[in-house]
Amino acid sequence: MPLSAYAAAFPGFIQTLTSLNTILDKTVEQAEARKIAPEVLLNARLAPDMLPFSKQIQLCCDFAKNVAARLSGIENPRKPDEEKSFDELKARIAWTLDFIQKADQAALDAGLAKDITFPRGKGEAVMKGEVYMARFAVPNFYFHASTAYAILRENGIQIGKMDFLGDVFEA
Numbered sequence: 001m002p003l004s005a006y007a008a009a010f011p012g013f014i015q016t017l018t019s020l021n022t023i024l025d026k027t028v029e030q031a032e033a034r035k036i037a038p039e040v041l042l043n044a045r046l047a048p049d050m051l052p053f054s055k056q057i058q059l060c061c062d063f064a065k066n067v068a069a070r071l072s073g074i075e076n077p078r079k080p081d082e083e084k085s086f087d088e089l090k091a092r093i094a095w096t097l098d099f100i101q102k103a104d105q106a107a108l109d110a111g112l113a114k115d116i117t118f119p120r121g122k123g124e125a126v127m128k129g130e131v132y133m134a135r136f137a138v139p140n141f142y143f144h145a146s147t148a149y150a151i152l153r154e155n156g157i158q159i160g161k162m163d164f165l166g167d168v169f170e171a
Helices: 005-034 038-042 053-072 086-101 105-111 129-154 161-165
Strands: 115-120 123-128
Touching (some): 005 038, 005 053, 005 086, 005 129, 005 161, 053 115, 053 129, 115 129, 123 129
16 A cells, blocks of 8 residues: 555654644743743854744744645645744644644545645746655755754754654654
8 A cells, every 4th residue: 555645744744843842842941941032042043044943943834734735735824924932833833733634635645646836936836746745845844843953952952852753652
């Protein structure tokens, strides 16, 4: 039996978003204990030309949401990038988890064979759903999740690989 779209990507999305949510809790706790202003971490970057921490979380959520909507062929809800606190980022993660967990698995599978058109830069890109999910959206999701983790580590937040992986052994 071939691997379904849901099985290939969504358990990882759910696991990683849940882990990021827990990491945000640990970040708030440590920042408060060390008297680090939240905006310092929310705006932290690994390099001047990289996006800040808050944007990494927003993009992570967007890539998971976009796969669910685009492959399913449903309206892709827009979430403005207005989060300015850890609580607001946690709310975005919760909204994203709720959205992707409701994805229709049969529609996701059907979307693998369809052309997916999406904005890219100043134009649009078109890929088969399978390529879009496996070679564009999923790698981007993990890139932004890993970058968010690295920004926090660079700023002294005490988290480790098992915080990033979360409940992988509970599955």
